[in-house]
Structures are given as structure tokens and as C-alpha cells.
Amino acid sequence: MDTIIFILTGTFATATPLLLAALGELVAEKSGIINLSIEGMMALSAAMGFAIVYTTGSHLLAFAVAAGLAMLLSAVFATLVMFFSANQVASGLAVGILGLGLSALLGRDYESLTLQAPSALSVPILSDIPILGSILFQQDIVVYMTITAGFGLMWIIQHSRVGLILRIVGENPHIAHNLGFNVLQVRFLAILFGGFMAGIAGAYASTILTPIWSQGMILGRGWIALALVVFGTWRVLRVMIGAYLFGALLLADLAVQTLNLGIPSQIMTSMPYAMTIVVLAIISRDTLRIRLNAPVSLGQNYRPNH
Amino acid sequence: MKKKNLSVLATMICLAAPTFADNTLNIGFIVPNPIGEVGWDHELDRGRQMMEAHFGDNISVTAVDSVGEGPDATRMMNRMVAQGADMIFLGSFGHMNDGIALAKRNKDLAVIHAGGYLTGERFATYAPRHYQASYLCGMAAGYVAENAKLGIIAAFPLPEVIGMMNAYVLGAQSVNSAIDNVQVVWLNSWFDPARNRSAAEALISGGIDVLYSLFPGTPAAISTAEENGVYAVATLSNNSKFAPTKHLCAGQTHFGAIYIDYVNAMMNGNFTSGDTFAGIAEGAMEVAGLSLDLTDEQRIAIITKQDEMRAGTFDPFTGLITDNTGAEAVPEGVSLDISGIKSMNFLVQGLDTTLPN
Numbered sequence: 119m120d121t122i123i124f125i126l127t128g129t130f131a132t133a134t135p136l137l138l139a140a141l142g143e144l145v146a147e148k149s150g151i152i153n154l155s156i157e158g159m160m161a162l163s164a165a166m167g168f169a170i171v172y173t174t175g176s177h178l179l180a181f182a183v184a185a186g187l188a189m190l191l192s193a194v195f196a197t198l199v200m201f202f203s204a205n206q207v208a209s210g211l212a213v214g215i216l217g218l219g220l221s222a223l224l225g226r227d228y229e230s231l232t233l234q235a236p237s238a239l240s241v242p243i244l245s246d247i248p249i250l251g252s253i254l255f256q257q258d259i260v261v262y263m264t265i266t267a268g269f270g271l272m273w274i275i276q277h278s279r280v281g282l283i284l285r286i287v288g289e290n291p292h293i294a295h296n297l298g299f300n301v302l303q304v305r306f307l308a309i310l311f312g313g314f315m316a317g318i319a320g321a322y323a324s325t326i327l328t329p330i331w332s333q334g335m336i337l338g339r340g341w342i343a344l345a346l347v348v349f350g351t352w353r354v355l356r357v358m359i360g361a362y363l364f365g366a367l368l369l370a371d372l373a374v375q376t377l378n379l380g381i382p383s384q385i386m387t388s389m390p391y392a393m394t395i396v397v398l399a400i401i402s403r404d405t406l407r408i409r410l411n412a413p414v415s416l417g418q419n420y421r422p423n424h
Numbered sequence: 425m426k427k428k429n430l431s432v433l434a435t436m437i438c439l440a441a442p443t444f445a446d447n448t449l450n451i452g453f454i455v456p457n458p459i460g461e462v463g464w465d466h467e468l469d470r471g472r473q474m475m476e477a478h479f480g481d482n483i484s485v486t487a488v489d490s491v492g493e494g495p496d497a498t499r500m501m502n503r504m505v506a507q508g509a510d511m512i513f514l515g516s517f518g519h520m521n522d523g524i525a526l527a528k529r530n531k532d533l534a535v536i537h538a539g540g541y542l543t544g545e546r547f548a549t550y551a552p553r554h555y556q557a558s559y560l561c562g563m564a565a566g567y568v569a570e571n572a573k574l575g576i577i578a579a580f581p582l583p584e585v586i587g588m589m590n591a592y593v594l595g596a597q598s599v600n601s602a603i604d605n606v607q608v609v610w611l612n613s614w615f616d617p618a619r620n621r622s623a624a625e626a627l628i629s630g631g632i633d634v635l636y637s638l639f640p641g642t643p644a645a646i647s648t649a650e651e652n653g654v655y656a657v658a659t660l661s662n663n664s665k666f667a668p669t670k671h672l673c674a675g676q677t678h679f680g681a682i683y684i685d686y687v688n689a690m691m692n693g694n695f696t697s698g699d700t701f702a703g704i705a706e707g708a709m710e711v712a713g714l715s716l717d718l719t720d721e722q723r724i725a726i727i728t729k730q731d732e733m734r735a736g737t738f739d740p741f742t743g744l745i746t747d748n749t750g751a752e753a754v755p756e757g758v759s760l761d762i763s764g765i766k767s768m769n770f771l772v773q774g775l776d777t778t779l780p781n
Contacts, residue, residue, distance in 0.1 A: 121630075124625070124626060128622060132618070132622065222458070222490070225458075226458060230460025230642055230643060232666055235651065328618045328621045328644055330643070332460065333458050333490075334615065335642075337616055337618075369622055372626040373626045373629075375609045375610060376608075376609060378607070378778060380778050381778065383581070383610035383780070384612055384780055387610070
């Protein structure tokens with residue numbers, strides 16, 4: 119029972135950086151742009167966020183600057199793919215490597231330093247509910263904001279005019295253009311939003327989830343966020359479920375090991391990845407479902423004809 | 425310091441042919457990761473500083489960090505040789521094959537590699553006897569474990585790690601017979617701060633008294649223990665600054681002692697190869713950062729045990745040792761030899777985990 123409570127309590131925080139970055143990428147991909155630089159953006163903002171909290175103690179400032187820096191990096195990517203019509207995959211990888219390199223440079227003087235983690239919020243009254251209280255109502259503020267952002271995005275993409283424009287641009291930029299929408303502007307903003315979310319994700323990872331800076335600490339979590347978007351077949355709710363499932367499995371690996379059920383640890387450690395592949399395979403069986411949500415113009419550059 | 429070294433290197437590259445005095449031993453020193461406040465790379469760098477302080481102007485060291493295994497490392501090694509290095513120290517397990525090839529190609533070069541399993545002509549390897557300090561820290565853990573509950577976070581199930589884990593539990597049991605069901609979480613990674621922290625939280629939520637962070641790559645587990653008011657035991661470096669109130673004990677490595685021996689051998693012209701397994705007796709290992717919560721008697725008992733290891737009158741792996749299936753692992757009165765320690769694949773009684781087959 120303690121093990122289950124431990125897993126459920128930690129799941130939200132563990133999944134938060136993955137989910138934040140995945141939500142940002144989802145919006146970019148919905149506009150037809152695949153941005154492979156999430157890992158680099160997260161690493162750079164993790165280094166920046168850590169450096170700011172370490173020197174000033176302000177998480178708010180750290181999140182703002184880290185998000186701004188990641189947006190700057192995503193703007194570089196946007197410029198490459200939209201104004202120079204560069205290949206999206208190659209540009210994303212290149213900008214991602216740039217981000218990783220800059221993070222190493224920026225974090226050099228902070229290597230393996232630690233911070234005081236801010237304490238979690240306790241929602242009054244509700245947090246006193248046995249079991250559920252500690253799981254749901256004693257998390258840090260970013261966890262709640264991420265869940266809110268998830269449901270907000272779900273509504274925006276499905277039901278709002280902005281979401282409709284985003285989807286049209288991603289489905290067919292030519293039609294969107296003929297309808298009078300500025301495709302490049304929509305895509306640029308979508309990419310910037312992706313950068314913003316990756317920036318928040320990175321700063322959260324290095325200042326709240328694991329209040330430590332060490333070069334390379336993002337460790338492929340940006341790539342997992344990218345996989346989650348596909349795993350969730352470009353649907354916000356499924357991406358959220360996927361992120362929390364993955365987070366729970368990551369913790370289950372560690373928590374189950376403490377019980378020593380006789381399962382070799384290597385098998386437990388590979389569980390989150392194996393399970394994700396299984397779920398992905400099951401979802402992929404229904405190709406119609408994927409085609410319904412996958413942006414048709416994903417990965418294709420668009421140049422308006424004047 | 426590291427920046428200075430990088431700029432020294434940059435200058436050397438620009439000049440292409442640095443002028444060294446004939447009687448100076450030129451040493452290249454490669455560290456795989458950025459140098460932090462504690463841990464593997466920090467200790468390698470501290471070892472280099474100790475070596476430089478010892479030999480002064482008789483050696484000239486070119487040090488670089490953040491050069492992990494791969495083509496960058498190969499390039500760096502070749503560059504150092506081209507610049508006239510007489511000796512190269514390699515800090516990553518992954519530098520091993522490159523290092524052997526380098527020693528084969530350059531007949532006057534000595535290569536000293538950290539923590540590998542191969543030796544060759546003019547290619548030496550070294551490892552500290554971490555398990556000796558593990559035993560002593562285990563004693564400290566046994567003293568403070570009121571509920572007799574210990575937790576260990578470990579990197580990979582390798583013989584070196586298993587040996588440290590075993591010694592730790594034997595040390596704890598030697599002063600606290602109630603120690604049993606020691607929980608272990610394997611990270612299956614040398615480096616992952618987030619998982620390291622989660623693993624610490626998983627063990628702490630199970631109510632452990634002491635957390636042993638065994639090669640975690642980062643101090644994340646140590647600071648998590650401090651936040652939760654649980655004693656922490658660290659590997660490689662004294663981690664007191666990450667756990668000011670809850671740092672119980674650390675196995676402090678002194679690579680410098682090993683380096684000085686190799687440089688001396690090189691200077692005397694009798695370096696051929698080597699497989700150094702140095703511990704407390706050689707000055708390569710000691711306990712550090714013992715908690716003030718330990719009583720004077722307890723601290724004295726630990727230091728006395730350390731003195732016995734230094735004098736060679738005590739060895740943690742002396743039988744009778746029973747493994748966790750109840751079988752006899754080391755017979756009564758027998759001490760494991762070096763190959764037995766380096767290939768250890770059994771868990772002592774009291775360790776509650778599963779090794780892969």
C-alpha cells in the first residue's frame with residue numbers, strides 16, 4: 119500500500135517536465151511543424167533556470183528567463199525552417215545540439231551544485247483527506263498549472279477559433295492561406311509556444327523536480343516528450359494519460375525494487391519503455407484513428423505564393 | 425583551475441611545439457566529465473593536483489576535462505602524444521581500448537587507465553579498494569540505525585559495486601546484529617539525477633534509517649536524504665556540504681597516492697605495466713565526514729578498524745561469510761584474494777535484492 123501511495127504521489131511531479139514539453143511539441147506539430155530540438159531547449163533552460171535560482175533565489179525569474187531563452191532557441195529553428203525553407207528534421211537536430219552545447223557552457227560553473235527544493239503546496243482541508251489528500255493535494259504549483267494547461271489546451275484545440283486555425287494550418291497550409299490566414303505567423307507562434315513549454319519543463323526539471331545541475335541531466339527526456347506526442351496520437355488527453363503512465367512506471371521501477379519481488383532490476387528499468395512500445399503498437403493497429411488526428415502537413419515546409 | 429588548464433592547452437595547440445626542459449616529465453591528463461564539487465571527476469582532478477603538488481617543477485601536466493569516450497578522446501590522446509607527452513592518464517572506463525592502442529603505437533609512452541580490467545605493455549590500470557571504506561561506513565550505519573533499516577542506491581550490479589555493498593552490510597552487522605533485509609534499488613545507470621532522487625525517496629518512504637549512495641554519479645540522493653532527515657553515506661568524496669546535518673560517513677578516495685607511485689616508477693625508468701588495487705594501507709582510501717552524532721567510542725571503534733586495515737591485521741572479506749541464500753560464500757578463516765574480490769558475484773546474508781543471472 120505504501121508503495122502504491124509513493125508511486126501515485128510522485129507520478130505527477132515525475133511526469134510534469136515530460137508533459138509540459140510534450141504539450142508544447144503537440145501544438146507545434148498541430149501547426150505542421152516537427153521540432154526535434156526539445157532536448158536541447160530543455161537542457162539550455164535547465165542550466166539557465168538553475169543558474170538563476172542559485173544566484174538570485176527567485177524561481178519566478180528563473181522560469182521566466184529560462185522560458186524566454188528556450189523561445190529564443192525555437193525562434194532560431196523557426197527562422198531556419200520558415201524563412202530559409204530548411205529541412206525541419208535536420209534543423210531541429212542542429213538547433214537541439216546547439217542547445218545542449220550552450221547548456222554545457224552555461225552550466226560549467228554550477229556543475230553538481232544543489233539547491234533547496236521549494237516545499238510543496240498543501241491545499242487546505244483537501245490535503246487532510248487520507249491517502250487521496252497526499253496524492254492529489256500536496257504537489258508543487260507547477261504540477262497543478264501543468265494539469266490546468268493540459269485541459270486548457272484540450273479545449274482550445276478542439277473548441278476554440280484559435281484551435282481551429284491551428285488545425286487548418288496543420289492539415290493544409292495552402293487552404294489556410296487561401297482562407298486568408300497567415301500560415302507563417304501561426305506556425306511561428308506555435309513553434310514559440312513549443313519553446314516556451316520546453317523552457318518551463320527544463321527549468322522545472324533542474325530547480326524543482328531534481329534541484330541540481332549536472333551536464334546532461336535531461337538525459338533524453340526531451341525525446342520521450344516527442345514520443346509521447348505520437349503515443350498520444352496528437353490528442354491532448356491521450357498525451358496526458360501517456361505522460362502520467364510513463365511517470366508512474368518510472369517510479370514503479372524504483373519502488374518495486376525496494377520490495378525485492380525477485381524480479382531482476384534490469385527488467386524493471388526497461389518497463390516504462392517496453393510498456394510504451396506495447397501501448398504504441400496497440401494504438402497503431404487502428405490506423406484510421408491516427409490519421410484522424412495526425413496533422414497532414416506535418417514536416418512539410420510551406421512558402422506562400424505571392 | 426580547469427579553465428586555466430584549457431587555456432594552457434589552447435596555447436600549446438597554437439604554438440604546436442611547446443618547449444619542455446629535458447628533465448621534465450610531460451603528463452597528459454584526461455577527465456571524462458565536467459569537474460563538479462564531489463564525485464569521480466572531482467576526485468580524479470584532486471588526484472592530479474596532489475600529484476602536481478608532490479612533484480612540483482619536475483613534471484608538466486596538461487589537463488583537460490569533459491572529454492568522454494569516443495572520437496574526441498582519441499583525438500585528444502593523439503594530440504597530447506604529438507606534443508611530447510611521456511605519460512597519459514585516462515579517467516574513463518570507455519578510454520580503455522583507445523588507451524591500449526595508443527600504448528602499442530607509441531613505444532616511449534606510458535598510459536595509466538582508471539578502473540579497467542585490461543593491462544598491457546606500458547598500459548597500467550588502477551582501482552581503489554572502495555570496499556574497505558564501505559565496511560567502516562557500514563559500522564557507522566549500524567551504530568545509528570535505530571530501526572535497523574538500511575537502504576542502498578547502487579549504479580550497476582558489477583563485482584566492484586557488489587563488493588562495496590557486501591562490505592557495507594558486513595560492517596553494519598559487525599556492530600548491530602539486528603541489521604537484516606537491507607533494501608537495494610539499482611539505477612542501472614551511472615548518471616541520472618532525477619532517478620537518483622526518486623530512488624532515494626522510494627527508500628526513505630519505506631522508513632530507512634541510513635541511505636547509502638553507491639556510485640550515483642551525482643549528490644542528488646545525499647541532498648534528498650538531508651531534506652528528509654535521513655542519514656546519508658557517500659562514495660568517492662566527502663559529501664558533507666550536501667548534507668550538513670545528516671552526513672554520516674563517506675569513503676574518501678585519494679587517487680593522488682596511486683598517481684605518485686606511477687610517476688615515480690616512470691622517473692626511475694622501471695615502469696612496464698601495472699594493475700594497482702590500492703586501499704587504506706596505500707593511502708588511497710579513508711573514511712571522511714564522520715557524523716558528530718556518533719559517540720566518541722563509536723568513532724574510535726571505526727578509526728581503530730581503519731588502523732587495523734592499514735596494518736593488514738583485518739580484512740572485511742574474511743570467513744565465515746554466508747551468502748543471502750544461506751550457502752557458505754567464504755570459508756571460516758579464509759580471506760578472499762584480489763581476484764575473488766574483483767569477481768565477486770554473491771550477496772551477503774541480509775541483503776534483500778536480486779542479481780541478474
